[in-house]
Amino acid sequence: MTDAFPAGTVPNRQNGQVHLLASRTGNGEILVLSLDAEGNVAGPALRLPSHEFPGYVLGQERDRPRWVWEDTARIYPLLLAAGIRVHRAHDLRLCHAILRQSSLTQASALARAEPSRWDRAVAFEPAASASGVTLFDLFDSDGDSAAGSDTETAADGVTGRDAGSAAAGFGTQAEYRRQLDAVRASAEPGRLRLLLAAESAGALIAAEMQFAGLPWRTDVHDALLTRELGPRVAPGIRPERLENLARRIRDAVGEPGLNPDSQPDLMRALQKVGLKVTSTRAWELKELTHPVIDPLLEYKKLARLLSANGWYWMDTWIVDGRFHPEYIPGGVVTGRWATRGGGALQLPKQVRGAVVADAGWKLVVADAAQLEPRILAALSADTAMAQAGRGTDLYAGIVAGGVVETRDHAKVAMLGAMYGATSGESGRLLPRLAKAFPRALALTETAARAGERGESVTTRLGRSSPRPGERWLATQAKAYDPGATDADERRARSQARDWGRFTRNFIVQGSAAEWALCWMAEVRRELRMLPQGAQGSQWAQGASGSEFDRAPHLVFFLHDEVMVHTPAALADTVEEIIRRAADTAGRHLFGDFPVDFLLTVATVDSYAQAK
Known part of the structure; x- marks a missing residue:
């Protein structure tokens, strides 16, 4: 893999040689810093009027730099409105949240620092570019704004008033260096780099899907x-x-x-x-x-x-035949996405027939079959469970292995293992599942016990679960008081079990979210590599406007499902890209472990036809 992530499995190097940090200055301009791989300033700072920034970005994209900025959701929509897509970016806000919480970076200065503006949720303005708001209007104007309150000495070439106005940019640079240091000093720098790259790529995809919109009749x-x-x-x-x-x-x-x-x-x-x-x-x-x-x-x-x-x-x-959901990458603690308004992640079957490809175009819809159980098999290195799903429906494979009698039984038992159901049909079947797949069930049980003790658990690439709050801890402590009642002890046990169910599923759902991010990033990368120019006859004929009016592009994502809107002539190619990207995502996370990530892929005119 070249653009989206470093090559190899959970690799150990930062992809790309050129890093350009874009940050607001105090006098209404953009400060651009060229950084080396260590996050140090590598040349004179450049200050640009806001209206010149998109053109500058376009010129730099020839070299495919990695842009470093505070928040993709704030900056990227303005570039998209100018017809500009970037190849790579590092989202400081999203990456900070991961590194602040991860068990792999708890010894870092970033994790040990007092809370700062980077720890506060950022409310963004998705319609800013359409309402006349400038790039700088998207940032707060007070002293603790996105311009930053933590500053460093200005770089060479920026002096006097310029140095003062540029101080915020160097504060943003300082955050980037803290992030690089936290990753470098961690026990698993390769995994964390992959996770940060995937999270940042997801932010680009979210902004692009919102801008392009889902075709809707x-x-x-x-x-x-x-x-x-x-x-x-x-x-x-x-x-x-x-x-x-x-x-x-x-x-x-x-x-x-x-x-x-x-x-x-x-x-x-x-x-x-x-x-x-x-x-x-x-x-x-x-x-x-x-x-x-x-x-x-x-x-x-x-x-x-x-x-x-x-x-x-x-x-x-629905605006001009498009649904523009406001995606929120990392909106759930497991790393899953959320949405703000519109209910994009809950489109009922009754209205999916309204999602219709444009004339001459198709929708390629793909969903990963039994994603979370396959993730569990790979996480635990349970070869027997992975073998049950080799080239086939995993639940059917469990039945074929004589573990349970029916596919429904296999599904109920597996959901019980991942979500902590211990009663009813699931509870009856779990011992049989544990006997057949001891490594997988041991992993979920270990995660559950950690949660019951109030400990954190960590996904494959390094996202860690939050610890329970003060009220939870107080309830647990009260159960050990000499004067604790039976009710106190029951309450503590119940809360502990609840938190154990959360951590049990966190490692599986969170790792599945990481796989999905890598999958989407690979799809995006390969779609952008499709030939134009001499091969233009394959693309939409007579199309004009943005790249989204001419080329295949992602338009929808739902946990384990993606949708690409593509010119009909490229539908078969897009199917191949989506399947290949799933395999690549699996290798990025799990190397050569023999687990299949099977997809159901359909090329259709309407979303309703894919189900």
Whole structure:
């Protein structure tokens, strides 16, 4: 692998020779510092007016430098709006969060330092470039702003007033050097470098996917909603099907004025007809028998569709035929992504038919089969478990090995191992799974015991779980007091088990998130390497505008699933890239360990056709 990560498995060198740090100065300009591999200034500082910065970046991209900046989510959208994509970047905010928490860097100056601006969550403005906000408006203007409060002496060539205004840039440089030092002094510098590169590449991908958008047909969406809910009505009025279901619910419980959207009123009505319910959750209602249950379950499903992805959502989030989700890389402590608004990670099947490729284009949709169990097999070096999934469905392979009787049993048992289920069917099957795959089950049990003791666990590449807070520790301590009651001890055991379930899954889910980041970064890299020029006939004909209007590009990501929007002529090539990237990601994390990361890949016109 060349651009996204260093070559080899969890390698031990920093990729790229040229590092350019871009930071705001105190007088409304961009300070650009050329850095060497140690993070030291390698030449005179360059100060640029903000409007000249995109052009400068474009000129530098010929050499594919690694940009170092405070926050990709703040800076990169402005470059994208100018039609500029960068090959590589180091996101100081995201990388700081990893290094601050990682058990591999706890002896570093970065981890031991007092909390600073780098430890505070950054709220970014995703629509800044469209609203006339400049690059500098995206940074705070007070003394503890993204301009920085920790400064160093200015470099040679920046003196007097210039040195004062550039001080913030050297404060950002200082953070970069602290990060390099923390990695260099760690026990696993290669793994951490890969993780930081993957996290930073993910930030670039998130910004690009938000900017490019997911192709969306509002006419199809409207037709889907009309079919499910009835004709569109004014806000605040129930569509026809919902109103009919509400009427059936009222008749079934004998409450003509019942509002089924009011949880307290609905609970009282259900209890009044003799249903012993503690909530109105679907899983609980499905266990009951009464004429109200079927219309109520259907009402809840359609009401959720209306509120989450109804006409108001469509009018709000679909702009010029594109859905622009606001992705938040590292938004979950395990490293999984989150979103801010729009619900991109929870698109229901009812509306996936509205995700339609442009004319002459296709959607290539790929998802990794049984990703977390395969990650567990590789993490634990359990060759028997890896062999069960070689070239086949892992759960089917477990059945074929005589471990359990059915695929459903295999899935239930594996989820129990990764999430800590010890009762019911999962609890019954776990001993059989542990006998067949002792290394895998031992790893999850060890992680769970560490969590129960309040300790941290760490993923394959070096992301560590947070430790429990003061209230948790106080509860545990109280259980050991001479005067502790039985209730105190039960509470402590319950909390300890809960935290153990968290750490049990953290190492698996977190390592799976790392694999997915490497997978996406490889896909992005290879898509950008596709030939243009003489091979331009393979690309979209007659297209103009940004690179996203001409070339294949990632448009969607969901934990273990990616989607590429591509000119139809390149669909087969894109499929090959996605499959090859999955294999490469596996080698980056686990070397030659014989675990397969199988994909289901489909080239379709509509997202609904891929499922």
